[in-house]
Amino acid sequence: xxxxxxxxxxxxxxxxxxxxxxxxxxxxxxxxxxxxxxxxxxxxxxxxxxxxxxxxxxxxxxxxxxxxxxxxxxxxxxxxxxxxxxxxxxxxxxxxxxxxxxxxxxxxxxxxxxxxxxxxxxxxxxxxxxxxxxxxxxxxxxxxxxxxxxxxxxxxxxxxxxxxxxxxxxxxxxxxxxxxxxxxxxxxxxxxxxxxxxxxxxxxxxxxxxxxxxxxxxxxxxxxxxxxxxxxxxxxxxxxxxxxxxxxxxxxxxxxxxxxxxxxxxxxxxxxxxxxxxxxxxxxxxxxxxxxxxxxxxxxxxxxxxxxxxxxxxxxxxxxxxxxxxxxxxxxxxxxxxxxxxxxxxxxxxxxxxxxxxxxxxx
Amino acid sequence: xxxxxxxxxxxxxxxxxxxxxxxxxxxxxxxxxxxxxxxxxxxxxxxxxxxxxxxxxxxxxxxxxxxxxxxxxxxxxxxxxxxxxxxxxxxxxxxxxxxxxxxxxxxxxxxxxxxxxxxxxxxxxxxxxxxxxxxxxxxxxxxxxxxxxxxxxxxxxxxxxxxxxxxxxxxxxxxxxxxxxxxxxxxxxxxxxxxxxxxxxxxxxxxxxxxxxxxxxxxxxxxxxxxxxxxxxxxxxxxxxxxxxxxxxxxxxxxxxxxxxxxxxxxxxxxxxxxxxxxxxxxxxxxxxxxxxxxxxxxxxxxxxxxxxxxxxxxxxxxxxxxxxxxxxxxxxxxxxxxxxxxxxxxxxxxxxxxxxxxxxxx
Numbered sequence: 001x002x003x004x005x006x007x008x009x010x011x012x013x014x015x016x017x018x019x020x021x022x023x024x025x026x027x028x029x030x031x032x033x034x035x036x037x038x039x040x041x042x043x044x045x046x047x048x049x050x051x052x053x054x055x056x057x058x059x060x061x062x063x064x065x066x067x068x069x070x071x072x073x074x075x076x077x078x079x080x081x082x083x084x085x086x087x088x089x090x091x092x093x094x095x096x097x098x099x100x101x102x103x104x105x106x107x108x109x110x111x112x113x114x115x116x117x118x119x120x121x122x123x124x125x126x127x128x129x130x131x132x133x134x135x136x137x138x139x140x141x142x143x144x145x146x147x148x149x150x151x152x153x154x155x156x157x158x159x160x161x162x163x164x165x166x167x168x169x170x171x172x173x174x175x176x177x178x179x180x181x182x183x184x185x186x187x188x189x190x191x192x193x194x195x196x197x198x199x200x201x202x203x204x205x206x207x208x209x210x211x212x213x214x215x216x217x218x219x220x221x222x223x224x225x226x227x228x229x230x231x232x233x234x235x236x237x238x239x240x241x242x243x244x245x246x247x248x249x250x251x252x253x254x255x256x257x258x259x260x261x262x263x264x265x266x267x268x269x270x271x272x273x274x275x276x277x278x279x280x281x282x283x284x285x286x287x288x289x290x291x292x293x294x295x296x297x298x299x300x301x302x303x304x305x306x307x308x309x310x311x312x313x314x315x316x317x318x319x320x321x322x323x324x325x326x327x328x329x330x331x332x333x334x335x336x337x338x339x340x341x342x343x344x345x346x347x348x349x350x351x352x353x354x355x356x357x358x359x360x361x362x363x
Numbered sequence: 364x365x366x367x368x369x370x371x372x373x374x375x376x377x378x379x380x381x382x383x384x385x386x387x388x389x390x391x392x393x394x395x396x397x398x399x400x401x402x403x404x405x406x407x408x409x410x411x412x413x414x415x416x417x418x419x420x421x422x423x424x425x426x427x428x429x430x431x432x433x434x435x436x437x438x439x440x441x442x443x444x445x446x447x448x449x450x451x452x453x454x455x456x457x458x459x460x461x462x463x464x465x466x467x468x469x470x471x472x473x474x475x476x477x478x479x480x481x482x483x484x485x486x487x488x489x490x491x492x493x494x495x496x497x498x499x500x501x502x503x504x505x506x507x508x509x510x511x512x513x514x515x516x517x518x519x520x521x522x523x524x525x526x527x528x529x530x531x532x533x534x535x536x537x538x539x540x541x542x543x544x545x546x547x548x549x550x551x552x553x554x555x556x557x558x559x560x561x562x563x564x565x566x567x568x569x570x571x572x573x574x575x576x577x578x579x580x581x582x583x584x585x586x587x588x589x590x591x592x593x594x595x596x597x598x599x600x601x602x603x604x605x606x607x608x609x610x611x612x613x614x615x616x617x618x619x620x621x622x623x624x625x626x627x628x629x630x631x632x633x634x635x636x637x638x639x640x641x642x643x644x645x646x647x648x649x650x651x652x653x654x655x656x657x658x659x660x661x662x663x664x665x666x667x668x669x670x671x672x673x674x675x676x677x678x679x680x681x682x683x684x685x686x687x688x689x690x691x692x693x694x695x696x697x698x699x700x701x702x703x704x705x706x707x708x709x710x711x712x713x714x715x716x717x718x719x720x721x722x723x724x725x726x
Contacts, residue, residue: 039469039667059567059655079657079673105474106402110466111490113473127474176546183539204422292422294442304402310442 011048017099018047024107025302041083087119096120102128133306138320150232154225157181171195171208190224190231201336215241218335235340238361250329254337257281257327265350271313278327296324374411380462381410387470388665404446450482459483465491496669501683513595517588520544534558534571553587553594564699578604581698598703601724613692617700620644620690628713634676659687
């Protein structure tokens with residue numbers, strides 16, 4: 001079954017008359033269009049039966065027709081007309097009034113929702129995030145090949161960047177070196193590369209600063225590349241010379257948590273079991289409260305997508321599902337460690353797409 | 364008045380009890396936080412009186428406290444807890460149940476809306492886009508200084524890129540040269556740089572391809588830089604050697620439309636009058652249907668923000684408001700022209716922040 005056929009069968013399974021998709025990862029997955037959510041309404045509607053429809057700005061229509069492989073009915077609108085009539089025509093032709101319509105709560109914006117509600121009186125809107133998650137989580141062989149290439153690029157460029165690490169270099173400089181190496185490989189960063197050094201490494205969401213790397217620092221390096229629209233995401237933590245014993249010991253604890261998380265991956269396992277496996281190691285080591293975030297997130301077209309590797313997520317993992325395992329320990333004023341791998345669920349367990357060495361690299 | 368005080372007075376003027384702001388340009392404007400809308404609920408609530416409040420992931424709290432200059436009450440939530448209790452506590456403390464709450468329809472997503480609705484029973488949600496537009500459209504002296512710097516960077520890098528244009532170079536290569544020049548100047552592209560050559564220039568939203576530049580091409584070059592969080596956005600169209608007479612004539616017509624648009628800018632003028640001034644020139648020249656988009660868009664923290672320079676926008680322009688004027692003509696199979704400037708409304712009329720020469724450059 002192709003993607004559209006799989007969507008249709010998911011609609012039947014969830015009792016939905018149609019789904020409406022806006023710019024984002026699911027749009028890319030279903031149509032091939034890489035759109036950013038602008039201020040102009042652009043929504044693709046996939047009914048449970050019959051031809052899908054696309055309401056979009058007229059100036060996007062030629063590109064959409066060139067890229068979208070599906071037969072689709074187009075409802076273009078111009079800036080002069082506005083989108084109201086196009087939305088209404090689409091809703092009428094697809095019988096959306098009173099229909100049960102799934103949308104992605106995490107990507108549709110309120111003006112798009114209100115536009116649909118106005119065009120399709122008494123439409124029943126429901127959250128179709130699980131429908132799209134079920135479609136997108138398990139990757140095809142082609143998707144996995146793209147992700148492996150994205151991993152290869154990020155690992156090669158990480159190696160090149162680590163080879164250039166020097167005391168006195170700023171976080172911003174080191175980040176730019178890594179980014180440039182990804183670009184030189186024909187790729188681009190899949191998100192803002194994080195270089196968090198010394199005390200800055202205590203903040204999991206640090207923004208690269210002009211702080212200069214110093215002897216005794218741990219430096220968290222977190223980056224990803226893009227290949228054919230698919231992302232990789234890796235974190236390694238390196239040391240500049242001798243580090244204090246507590247930093248060494250949280251490094252080893254984080255590494256053990258990473259290993260335990262990876263070992264817990266099997267088809268049918270719930271994400272929360274992987275979270276518990278990784279978190280349990282850190283808690284047992286006495287640093288539970290310093291593991292400030294979830295163990296991981298799904299990875300693919302988007303850098304963060306289902307499944308989330310978190311307590312409470314009991315949806316069994318299926319073969320082909322891809323996600324990160326990235327335990328970390330963060331000590332205010334002192335530093336931090338994170339070790340992140342990209343995992344795919346296989347028949348045998350979890351295969352790590354990332355194979356960069358995990359033992360502490362000391363510069 | 365500072366930004367928060369101006370917001371409060373706008374709330375009173377619009378009869379709103381509070382506004383709720385999510386990741387995006389308005390969040391940056393009001394708090395200084397440069398956030399991307401992830402899957403974790405993060406919402407700042409500004410009541411008409413009393414201290415504002417911020418519901419956010421616990422791991423974002425330290426950074427928010429470090430950056431936000433306002434006294435603010437924080438409602439952090441962890442991945443293990445989820446956001447429901449934090450949202451409910453915030454809604455209770457601020458009395459949001461039954462309140463008239465403004466949100467930005469163009470940036471808030473449905474899961475954020477539903478989270479607020481669940482936390483604040485019978486809250487009355489309204490679109491506060493005009494409130495935020497009124498706040499953000501007219502720039503302060505500091506904001507204009509940042510935009511002037513962003514213009515300087517994009518113009519210097521455009522000049523450097525044009526100096527390297529050669530027949531046989533691909534669109535992707537030329538785009539990377541321009542991007543690299545922006546980065547070398549300590550900036551970064553504010554959006555995906557567009558290089559549209561030959562027949563590709565007939566598509567206003569072209570994605571750079573591996574097409575090689577050829578003799579006789581018009582090449583549309585559309586790019587912007589970022590300086591201290593503020594964007595520039597310029598388009599120039601250059602020729603590779605001799606071009607056919609029709610391309611030369613649409614160049615001159617587009618240039619005349621650009622001039623007419625700029626000349627129409629005065630305090631108190633409606634954006635639609637500027638659109639008509641520019642569009643009228645192109646229509647009179649017989650290419651009205653080939654000017655495929657609006658005449659311009661607001662520019663500042665975001666690359667597209669109010670005011671939109673479009674028929675139907677009658678909100679009079681005030682001094683300090685910044686926007687683009689970018690007429691274009693697009694001929695299928697042949698090529699296209701766009702000439703874009705960044706304008707600020709002054710007492711005397713419209714000042715173009717972009718001063719790069721507008722006459723056709725022939726390589």
